[in-house]
Amino acid sequence: xxxxDDELILSELDDEELVQQMHDDLYDGLKEEIEEGVRILLxxxxxxxxxxxEALVGGMKIxxxxxxxxxxxxxxxxxxxxxxxxxxxxxxxxxxxxxxxKVGKMVIGxxxxxxHDIGKNLVAMMMEGAGFEVIDLGINNPVENYLEALERExxxxxxxxxxxxxxxxxxxxxxxxxxxxxxxxxxxVLVGGAPLNEEFGRAIGADAYCRDAAVxxxxxxxxxxxxxxxxxxx
Amino acid sequence: MDGSKSPTLPDDATLxxxxxxxxxxxRVLLLACGALAREILALIRANGWExxxxxxxxxxxxxxxxxxxxxxxxxxxxxRGAYQAIHLVYADCGxxxxxAALCEELGIEMVPGPHCYSFFEGxxxxxxxxxxxxxxxxxxxFLVRQFDxxxxxxxxxxxxxxxxxxxxxxxxxxxxxxQTDDPALDAKARECAARLxxxxxxxxxxxxxxxxxxxxxxxx
Numbered sequence: 001x002x003x004x005d006d007e008l009i010l011s012e013l014d015d016e017e018l019v020q021q022m023h024d025d026l027y028d029g030l031k032e033e034i035e036e037g038v039r040i041l042l043x044x045x046x047x048x049x050x051x052x053x054e055a056l057v058g059g060m061k062i063x064x065x066x067x068x069x070x071x072x073x074x075x076x077x078x079x080x081x082x083x084x085x086x087x088x089x090x091x092x093x094x095x096x097x098x099x100x101x102k103v104g105k106m107v108i109g110x111x112x113x114x115x116h117d118i119g120k121n122l123v124a125m126m127m128e129g130a131g132f133e134v135i136d137l138g139i140n141n142p143v144e145n146y147l148e149a150l151e152r153e154x155x156x157x158x159x160x161x162x163x164x165x166x167x168x169x170x171x172x173x174x175x176x177x178x179x180x181x182x183x184x185x186x187x188x189v190l191v192g193g194a195p196l197n198e199e200f201g202r203a204i205g206a207d208a209y210c211r212d213a214a215v216x217x218x219x220x221x222x223x224x225x226x227x228x229x230x231x232x233x234x
Numbered sequence: 235m236d237g238s239k240s241p242t243l244p245d246d247a248t249l250x251x252x253x254x255x256x257x258x259x260x261r262v263l264l265l266a267c268g269a270l271a272r273e274i275l276a277l278i279r280a281n282g283w284e285x286x287x288x289x290x291x292x293x294x295x296x297x298x299x300x301x302x303x304x305x306x307x308x309x310x311x312x313x314r315g316a317y318q319a320i321h322l323v324y325a326d327c328g329x330x331x332x333x334a335a336l337c338e339e340l341g342i343e344m345v346p347g348p349h350c351y352s353f354f355e356g357x358x359x360x361x362x363x364x365x366x367x368x369x370x371x372x373x374x375x376f377l378v379r380q381f382d383x384x385x386x387x388x389x390x391x392x393x394x395x396x397x398x399x400x401x402x403x404x405x406x407x408x409x410x411x412x413q414t415d416d417p418a419l420d421a422k423a424r425e426c427a428a429r430l431x432x433x434x435x436x437x438x439x440x441x442x443x444x445x446x447x448x449x450x451x452x453x454x
Contacts, residue, residue, distance in 0.1 A: 075390025078397055113368045115404035139404055140368070165330050166348050166364060195299070195330035 011040050019055050026059035027066075029079025034087045048094040049101070049131075056087050057129040064126075064214040074118070081122055088128065101131050104224045107149045108159035109137030111170040116163035119192060119213070123159060126213040127220065132157075143177045150187060156227070157220055160206075162193040172204035179205070188223040190216055243275055246379050254290035256313065261285045262452065263316070265309055266323035268293030269376040270350060273413055273441055274323060274448070283452050289313060293376065297388050299328030303336045310340055321451050323444070325349050345447050350374060351411050353443035369406040371432060375413045378423045386429070398431060407433040413441060 010033065013021055018037060025033040034056070041051045063080040066072040072080075106127055110120050117139050124134045135153050137145050150158055158178075162168040171191050178184040184205070191206045201209030207223060210216035244254055249268035256263060266274055268290040278286050291309060295302050302324065310320055322337055322344040337344045347353040351372040352360040377384055386392055389401055408430060410423035420436055427434035 073388075073390070075394055075397060078390075078400055079394060082400075113365070115369055117404065118400060164348075165326050165328060166361075167368075168330070195328055197330060197332075200330065 010036055015041070015044065015046075019058070022055045023059035023062055026056065026080050026083050027063055027072075027076075029076065029083050031083040031086045034083040035090060038087045038090050042090075042094070047100075048091045048098055052088065052091050052095065052100075052129060056084050056091075057126070060084050060126065060129065061214065064212060068212055068214070077122070078118065081125060084129070085125060088125070102133055103131040103221065104156040105133045105135070105153055106157040106159055106220065107135045107137060107146065107153055107155045108161070109141040109145065109149075110139040110161045110163075111167050111174070112140055112142045113170065114162050114164055114167035115139045116193075117161070119163070119194070120159075120161035122213040123161070123192065123210070123216045126217050127159075130217045130221065132220065143174045146174050147177060147181070150183075155187065156224060157188045157190060159190045159192070159216070161191070163195070165195045168193060168196055168200065169204075171206065175205045188220065188227070190219060190223075192216060243272055246376065247383070249290060249376075250293045250380055250383050253292045254288065256287045256289040256316075258287070258316065260287040261318045262287070263313055263320045264288045264323050264448070265306065265313065265320055266290050267296065267327070267350065269296065269374070269380075270323055270444070272376065273444060277441060277445055277448050281449070281453070286452055287317070293380070294383065296327065297384065299330075302327055302329050303332045306333065307336060307340070310342065323448075325353055343451065345444065347443065350444075351377075353447070354413060354439045354441065355411050355437070356439070356442045367409070369404065370409045370435075371402065371405045371407070371430065373408060373410050373423055373426065375416070375419055378410060378419050378426060381422070381426045385426075391429075402430045402432065405430070405432055407435055410434070410436045411439045412436055413439060 010018060010021060018040060022034060022037040025037065037055060038051055041055060042048065060080065063072060063077055067077050108120060108124050110117050124136050127134050135149055135155065137149055146158060160171045160174060162171060175184065175189060178187065189206045190208050190210050191201050192210045196209055198209045208219045210219050242257060249271050253268045254271050262285055264274055264286060266288060271288065271290045274288055278288065289309065291305050295305060306322060313320060320342050322342055324333055325345050325347040326333055327349060333344060345353050347357040351374050354374055391398055408427035412419065415438065423436065424434045
């Protein structure tokens, strides 16, 4: 970090400069600076939802784009995500109080036999940032966990993640169970993970394969909008 | 098994970053991951397979499996004219079946199994254990020697050790699947486990299904 950055006083920046600086700080994974920036914006009267979308999600979008383009790598994305998570921890209780829009509800989890959750956690965080309520089932989930959570939470979306070629076929086990129970069409099923591709997503009967967190958010929004349109038309 | 030191074997860093060019001799080419060069050369020598040549792609492709199929395709196209047959010494290696599809398209054979650590242990044994051992992180001889290049640095743990638990928090043990009996590698693998905060286990595998597969391809 350059010396001049060390001397930067966030509270002296105007709103636009501060948001820009927070994007930079998020990019650099500076957790404390993000927490400070969030507090300053709230003190200036910003709605929590506006802080979330403009300062945090906007910054994370740049991180996501650069990760997709091979400019940033997993460690940097993780640091940025940790910083965003810290900012979100301040905002979350306030978002509930201020009636921020709820786009839909997602149940997400890594499949049985798989303990990898970095991608899944990123998706969960970005979905929350986009206004979805996320029920995170964690890792190593048997089919029963998904079914029980979908029903209990009255979820709109099921998200499944796998990092291993040996565990990704389990996604089909879950989808087949939904079909068998006659509830497959009640849910939007999104799948993701490094060894997956669109063809695999289609073959197992998912609604979409999402190659990264940003795509997952956009895909989820599109499907939710479509669902609402269908309901309105029906 | 340590007749594997060959004058033509590059050092591990070269195998990681650059791979190995073929010696342009023999009728059959083994196109392999650089992480397997030492073991394959040992098997070639032990079996007297004079008709066999070896080319290796950079082992570090292990960390970006989406790039492996294209690299394999280019290498097969580059070398095809010079050999009667090419065999691919890769397992699926995280390509999600894309490598198998490519082999079918190119009409060449590959090693069955999900990863090298699976075929070293023996695919059947590995699969049988996998149900109960999915919290294990595996290393082979090569990966122990190249731990920093394959694990520590690419994950940014040299710069951000605080990220360790984000990567390995759900793992329980490091299993070193040993191709050779080497106390120094055993000690290094144990140290790797400690650095990742994991319990340690060593299992001797020898060359496992790799030896059997090469024998099936190349033996008389």
